[in-house]
Amino acid sequence: MYFCIRMENLNFIASQLIKWYKKNQRDLPWRNIQDPYKIWVSEIILQQTRVVQGLEYYNRFTGRFPDVKSLAEADEQEVLKYWQGLGYYSRARNLHFAAKTIMNEYNGEFPKDYNKVLKLKGIGGYTAAAITSFAWDMPYPVVDGNVFRFLSRLFAVDEPIDTGKGKKDFTKLAGGLMDKSHAGLFNQAIMEFGALQCIPASPDCSACPFEIVCLAHAWHSIAHYPVKSHKTKTKDLYFYYFHIHDSDSLYINRRSEKGIWQNLFEFPLIESEEPLDFEQLSRTAQFREWFQGENTDFKLIIENRKHVLSHRVLYASFYEVALEKLPETPDKFTKIKSGEIDNYPVHRLMQYYLEEKLNT
Ligand code: SF4
Numbered sequence: 618m619y620f621c622i623r624m625e626n627l628n629f630i631a632s633q634l635i636k637w638y639k640k641n642q643r644d645l646p647w648r649n650i651q652d653p654y655k656i657w658v659s660e661i662i663l664q665q666t667r668v669v670q671g672l673e674y675y676n677r678f679t680g681r682f683p684d685v686k687s688l689a690e691a692d693e694q695e696v697l698k699y700w701q702g703l704g705y706y707s708r709a710r711n712l713h714f715a716a717k718t719i720m721n722e723y724n725g726e727f728p729k730d731y732n733k734v735l736k737l738k739g740i741g742g743y744t745a746a747a748i749t750s751f752a753w754d755m756p757y758p759v760v761d762g763n764v765f766r767f768l769s770r771l772f773a774v775d776e777p778i779d780t781g782k783g784k785k786d787f788t789k790l791a792g793g794l795m796d797k798s799h800a801g802l803f804n805q806a807i808m809e810f811g812a813l814q815c816i817p818a819s820p821d822c823s824a825c826p827f828e829i830v831c832l833a834h835a836w837h838s839i840a841h842y843p844v845k846s847h848k849t850k851t852k853d854l855y856f857y858y859f860h861i862h863d864s865d866s867l868y869i870n871r872r873s874e875k876g877i878w879q880n881l882f883e884f885p886l887i888e889s890e891e892p893l894d895f896e897q898l899s900r901t902a903q904f905r906e907w908f909q910g911e912n913t914d915f916k917l918i919i920e921n922r923k924h925v926l927s928h929r930v931l932y933a934s935f936y937e938v939a940l941e942k943l944p945e946t947p948d949k950f951t952k953i954k955s956g957e958i959d960n961y962p963v964h965r966l967m968q969y970y971l972e973e974k975l976n977t
Contacts, residue, residue, distance in 0.1 A: 630771075631796040631803055633826045638806030641813060643668070646675065648805065653727040653734075653752040654685050660747045661712060661739070665705050668812075674703055686725055689716035697881060697962035704926075704965050707877045711739025731757055742788070747804065756800040758791035760784065763811025769843035770815060773832035777846035851925075855892050856933040858884040858970070859907070860918070863943040868950040869961060877926065882961040884935070884970075885950055892921075892932065913938055919973060924966055933966045 642648065645668065647659035658679055662671045678699050682688040688696070693713055700709035715737040719727060727748075728734055735745040746757035760768075765778040768790055776783045796803045814825055822834045833839045861868050861884070869882045887893075887903050895915070898904055919935040943952060953961070958971065 627794055628796070630794050630827070634806040634810055635796065635799065635802055637814070637826055638802070638809055642805070642809055643813075645672065651752050653729075653748050654688075655679055656748050656751045657727075657740070657744065658682075658712065660744050661708050662703065664744075665703055665708065674700075685716045685719045685727065688713060689720040689725075693880065694962060701962050702965065702968060705877055706879070706881055706962075706964065708739060710879070714738045715740065727752075729753060731755060750800040750804045752801070754799070754801045756792075756795060756797040758788055758795055759804045759808060760788050760791050761808055761811075763808050763815070764791060765811075765843045766817065767807065767811040767815040770833035770839055771827055771831050773836065773838070773842065775844050778843045779845050779847075783846075851928055851930050853890070853930050853932065855889045855921075856931055856966070857887040857889070857893065857898055858933060858935045858966075859886075859915075859938050860884050860935060860970070860974075861907075861938040861940065861943065862955060863940050865954065866943050866952050867955050867958070868943070868952055869958070870950050878964045880962075881964045881967075883963060883967050908938075913940065919970055922966065922969060931966070935970045 645659075647655055650656065659671070659675050662674050662678070666674065681699055682691060682696070691713070693710065696709055696713045697706055700706060703709075718737055719725060723733075728737075729749075731745055731749045734740055734748055735742065740748075743759055743761060746759045749755035750757050750759065765787055768774065768787055769778065772790070774787070774790070776786050778784070778787060791807065794803075794807075814820060818840075820839065822828050822831070822839070825831065825834075828834060833842050868885055870885055871880060871882055872878050873880075885907065887898065887901055889901075893901070895917075899908075916937040916939075917934065918937050919933065921932040921934055924931040924933060963971070
């Protein structure tokens with residue numbers, strides 16, 4: 618039998634969620650704490666990784682930078698090093714920048730005001746809601762991917778979740794369900810419920826407290842929700858890296874362009890919007906400039922390693938170029954001792970290559 622949820626019974630959802638959460642929540646270090654700094658760090662880490670991997674990064678990061686002050690006073694290179702492997706380095710740079718803002722504008726005290734939190738660099742509506750509700754029980758609903766999925770199924774919402782209107786509608790819906798006297802607890806409960814119970818594929822609806830009121834379940838259309846507009850366009854890019862070295866040293870380069878990998882180090886790179894075979898690569902101006910007149914061997918170590926970013930799909934190839942003697946820093950590259958590469962923050966693709974090399 619199926620029961621329709623009446624508006625006056627919406628409290629039922631909040632109370633069931635909280636009851637479920639108290640019984641099923643995972644024991645995580647950023648739970649049941651009121652420290653806005655640590656909540657903030659955990660939320661930023663969890664935006665880009667799963668809880669199991671995020672845990673290690675969280676412990677490492679907060680171990681080295683336990684509060685706003687220690688983060689604000691750190692050198693950016695060190696912050697990026699602690700972020701290495703998580704990707705989306707702009708998030709680490711924003712954390713660092715915002716920590717300095719808190720030191721300068723709020724005397725190191727995290728601002729206890731939703732709009733001030735929202736103004737900090739890198740903090741959007743979702744993170745501001747998480748920080749202010751978890752730390753101070755302020756009634757701002759959090760709507761992450763897990764919440765979208767659960768609500769869209771429970772109410773069979775056909776509004777796409779990846780549009781401005783969709784985000785607004787779901788935030789309003791979550792706000793309407795919220796137990797305002799326990800905002801932090803409610804928000805954590807609804808997020809955890811989506812993460813553990815109303816999972817993307819084949820949720821166990823027979824064990825769900827909402828089985829008899831869930832519209833998607835009643836209509837056998839769970840897989841249809843959440844609906845997406847698929848408007849985000851991705852662009853393919855082809856990266857050709859050259860690990861140029863002699864027995865002692867190698868070249869690296871700091872990415873200066875704005876973007877997610879700004880200030881990270883990598884090997885000399887030729888970028889292309891089209892895939893290039895070696896013949897085409899060797900005719901590019903950069904290649905001729907770097908390897909002009911050299912009688913050089915190019916060893917293809919990795920070919921077309923796919924790396925997906927939010928609006929780009931990268932295909933990276935790595936060539937190893939072993940020289941007798943590395944000339945002094947040509948162009949903009951830095952010559953470093955090969956063994957020192959671990960001291961430099963590198964992005965995920967470089968890390969992948971270095972790990973592969975270590976294993977060969
Ligand atoms: S009944 Fe199934 S689909 Fe509906 S909320 Fe529960 S777990 Fe999700």
